Amino acid sequence: MPEGHTIHRYARLQRKLLGGRRVAASSPQGRFAAGAAVLDGALLHDIDAHGKHMFYRFADRDVSLHVHLGLYGRFRAYEGDALPPTPLTRLVLSSDGVELQLSGPTICELMDPAAEAALRDRLGPDPLHDDDPDEAFVALARRRTPIGQILLDQRVIAGIGNVYRAEVLFLFGIHPNRPAHALDRATFDDLWRLLRELMIAGERRGRIITLQPADRTLPMSQLIAEEDRLYVYNRTGLPCRRCGTPIISWDLAGRTVFACPRCQSA
DNA sequence: TACATATGATCAT
């Protein structure tokens, strides 16, 4: 579920829901009980997202809440009647009529400002922040490592996940195994621009759609079927939407990567 | 009911 676009979307929706409000905090699961006790009754000032990390800042606390959803984490938000949190819910933040439930995060912790600054410093530029991509290009141009592997490195670019990686490389006809330094600056700039567009669209829609108008089978239709949103991600063995060659997938540094062997050249 | 798999990341080796 959560690549950068999802995180930024959560931040935006939650800001609207809870920003400026005093919150009650609890940890049904118990694992964040001490942290919840610290936050209970605090005034939520703002929520910020950087890549896949979220930072909740409180007006009357000297620590931030740091959340990273990892692979399984999810939020449930309710206005009005909330379903009761499951026993595994790590954190509940509520304010009259609003309830936010967090389950399964890789990280849910309190962080002091120095630690937060250090963490953010480690992260690369985030396309959804309109950050300057220069630093990312420099990091990328230095390395022989496959471009597909580099794109998932959050120190190089923050916020890309497995879906955007696969899709953007397809759209540029770049094989994931191509050495990162083979990418020239002009192509990188184009790639960054498209990535940013796709992620902004994903943030707004709450869903990743990379299919380009030219590749739509039904150009008149406004609706894109669930299974027609992507070119290569999770389409192993299915025909490439452009050339019909079966999509292939393999393990790259521990993550499954997808590509069209014909459209994407090494 | 069990199992595989997952849009993530860290740590040890």
Place this chain on the structure above:
DNA sequence: TGATCCTATGTAA
């Protein structure tokens, strides 16, 4: 490179 953490879902049995 492999083990590990965490939860939900889809498919196989």
